[in-house]
Amino acid sequence: MRRTLAIASNTLTDLTRQRVFYFILIFALILIGSSVFMSRFSFQQELQILKDISLGTMSILTSLLAILATARLIPQDIEDRTAYTILAKPVPRYQYVLGKLLGVLGLLVISLFIMSALFFAMLYTREQTLLSEAMRQYATAPREQLEDALRTVRAAGLKIDIAQAIGLLFMKASVLAATTLLVTTFATTNIFTVITMVFVYFIGHLQEIAREYWLQQTGNGWFTHLFLALVALIFPDLQAFNRVDQVVAGHALSLGIFTQTTLLGCFYIAVYTTLAVVMFYGKEL
Amino acid sequence: MTAEPAVAVRGLTKRFPVPFTRRLISAVEDVDLTVNRGEVYGLLGPNGSGKSTTLKIILGLVWPTSGSAKIFGRDSGEVHSRDSVGFLPENPYFYKFLTGTETLRFFGKLCGLHGEQLHQRIIDLLDLVGLTNAREQRLATYSKGMLQRIGLAQALINDPQLVVLDEPTAGVDPAGSRDIRDLIVDLRKRGVTVLLSSHLLGQVQEVCDRVGILANGKLVREGKLEELLAIENQTELVLENASEDLVKRVQELARDANARLVAQRRSTTTLERFFLDATDE
Numbered sequence: 001m002r003r004t005l006a007i008a009s010n011t012l013t014d015l016t017r018q019r020v021f022y023f024i025l026i027f028a029l030i031l032i033g034s035s036v037f038m039s040r041f042s043f044q045q046e047l048q049i050l051k052d053i054s055l056g057t058m059s060i061l062t063s064l065l066a067i068l069a070t071a072r073l074i075p076q077d078i079e080d081r082t083a084y085t086i087l088a089k090p091v092p093r094y095q096y097v098l099g100k101l102l103g104v105l106g107l108l109v110i111s112l113f114i115m116s117a118l119f120f121a122m123l124y125t126r127e128q129t130l131l132s133e134a135m136r137q138y139a140t141a142p143r144e145q146l147e148d149a150l151r152t153v154r155a156a157g158l159k160i161d162i163a164q165a166i167g168l169l170f171m172k173a174s175v176l177a178a179t180t181l182l183v184t185t186f187a188t189t190n191i192f193t194v195i196t197m198v199f200v201y202f203i204g205h206l207q208e209i210a211r212e213y214w215l216q217q218t219g220n221g222w223f224t225h226l227f228l229a230l231v232a233l234i235f236p237d238l239q240a241f242n243r244v245d246q247v248v249a250g251h252a253l254s255l256g257i258f259t260q261t262t263l264l265g266c267f268y269i270a271v272y273t274t275l276a277v278v279m280f281y282g283k284e285l
Numbered sequence: 286m287t288a289e290p291a292v293a294v295r296g297l298t299k300r301f302p303v304p305f306t307r308r309l310i311s312a313v314e315d316v317d318l319t320v321n322r323g324e325v326y327g328l329l330g331p332n333g334s335g336k337s338t339t340l341k342i343i344l345g346l347v348w349p350t351s352g353s354a355k356i357f358g359r360d361s362g363e364v365h366s367r368d369s370v371g372f373l374p375e376n377p378y379f380y381k382f383l384t385g386t387e388t389l390r391f392f393g394k395l396c397g398l399h400g401e402q403l404h405q406r407i408i409d410l411l412d413l414v415g416l417t418n419a420r421e422q423r424l425a426t427y428s429k430g431m432l433q434r435i436g437l438a439q440a441l442i443n444d445p446q447l448v449v450l451d452e453p454t455a456g457v458d459p460a461g462s463r464d465i466r467d468l469i470v471d472l473r474k475r476g477v478t479v480l481l482s483s484h485l486l487g488q489v490q491e492v493c494d495r496v497g498i499l500a501n502g503k504l505v506r507e508g509k510l511e512e513l514l515a516i517e518n519q520t521e522l523v524l525e526n527a528s529e530d531l532v533k534r535v536q537e538l539a540r541d542a543n544a545r546l547v548a549q550r551r552s553t554t555t556l557e558r559f560f561l562d563a564t565d566e
Contacts, residue, residue, distance in 0.1 A: 006394035010380065017382045080378040085439065088344045088372035088449075089395040092364045285346040 011103025047156035055244040062173040070180035071193040127157035165247040171265030172241035178272035185279035204238035289358030291478035292320035296352035312338040327489040328482040330499035336482040371440035375452040381425035396443035410438040430461040450481040
């Protein structure tokens with residue numbers, strides 16, 4: 001375990017020194033930029049749009065970060081022969097692969113933590129401002145109207161569901177990182193890995209539809225049936241992790257759904273990482 | 286177990302597939318070689334002769350097509366066969382963002398070292414390879430020679446019983462090259478087995494007890510250096526302070542005994558020694 005942690009910590013140090021945190025700067029700029037247009041909307045709309053833009057940006061940035069950061073790890077080590085020096089030590093290959101993955105997951109945790117902190121601070125500040133504004137606007141209105149306005153602002157403000165949705169964004173990015181790691185074990189170039197992962201990303205969001213058609217066993221030809229089966233079985237269901245819209249709309253994210261989706265994410269990570277390890281064991285350096 | 290040689294390679298063959306064809310390219314063909322404990326063994330050969338592939342198989346980085354490679358009796362495919370092995374690859378490249386100390390700490394942890402033991406080992410090795418003053422510098426600022434030295438330090442981090450060096454002096458200046466040679470001699474004195482690959486024959490001749498020569502993936506010669514290089518019917522005399530008269534008498538004696546004087550010349554130093562004296566190293 002110490003060896004895995006040493007590799008993970010080294011990978012994390014490597015990634016953090018690659019200026020990947022520019023991603024967070026982009027997020028901060030989008031967050032600040034979006035607030036310029038907020039004043040045109042109602043209290044509820046303003047907070048919903050802020051959540052929508054922030055969580056949507058977080059989803060795209062963490063997915064990109066997971067793919068781009070993972071794509072270069074193993075190929076770069078092999079190209080630079082650093083992998084020779086590491087694997088010539090008594091380091092089992094599975095520990096090397098796991099260490100690399102854990103390093104990326106560490107990066108995702110840190111990135112999401114910083115982005116969430118920025119987002120929460122922004123959301124909380126806007127919520128407090130809007131509550132003050134509502135109290136000012138409804139100062140002379142009947143008490144029920146004021147309470148109604150405050151309730152509307154609070155309902156659209158900072159809630160635990162948002163943290164859960166961010167947790168699922170982390171799971172989605174982790175699944176993408178594990179899948180990318182698998183692709184790098186047989187890819188010959190970084191560009192191949194990235195292009196493959198772009199396909200995985202898009203097909204992964206359509207996997208649910210393909211799976212449903214496949215399970216319905218409608219009268220499609222055998223080729224269509226086989227194609228749908230392959231999509232359903234090979235690709236991860238990335239849409240399952242997209243609970244942002246639900247949270248933005250103010251619908252509660254039940255603990256059951258959250259747990260179930262988290263377990264699904266863990267399952268995908270376990271499967272893709274195991275496959276990556278198997279592939280890497282067969283790889284000659 | 287103690288009788289097992291440091292490295293035992295038997296019938297080793299490695300063929301690589303040619304992409305998009307059914308052809309196979311043979312990199313190593315039926316190689317047998319033994320590196321005994323405590324000796325310095327030089328694996329020689331021109332580029333593409335199979336040296337690096339053989340070393341990679343010994344280190345478990347590449348799988349043999351047939352045959353076997355064992356380290357201290359353990360199959361090289363087993364992770365624990367590398368418990369007591371240090372490896373310096375050719376033109377080593379480490380993580381540039383780490384300092385010398387961080388690099389050794391990382392590789393030490395990979396060998397299962399930690400705490401005070403690792404800390405002390407890092408201090409000792411930085412001192413041994415002369416990088417104490419550069420220990421907090423990032424590797425991105427290291428020269429090629431310094432990278433080679435930190436590479437040697439990481440190879441020795443776990444106090445290995447077998448050290449595998451792939452072209453250890455490639456790109457290193459004469460002074461650095463001499464330091465590496467002295468280190469190899471020192472390792473031998475401490476009973477550490479050294480397996481090195483090189484095509485710098487002069488250096489190999491200076492430090493190796495035995496050599497194996499690979500050509501086109503086959504081991505064409507192997508043996509003790511003095512036996513391989515000895516010319517059976519010739520004897521060399523090196524005289525100091527010999528007068529011209531003495532030299533003449535030796536020549537006459539040789540002629541009287543029906544021996545032919547093949548060469549007579551003034552002894553010279555090596556270019557390396559001359560260079561080092563001139564640069565006062």
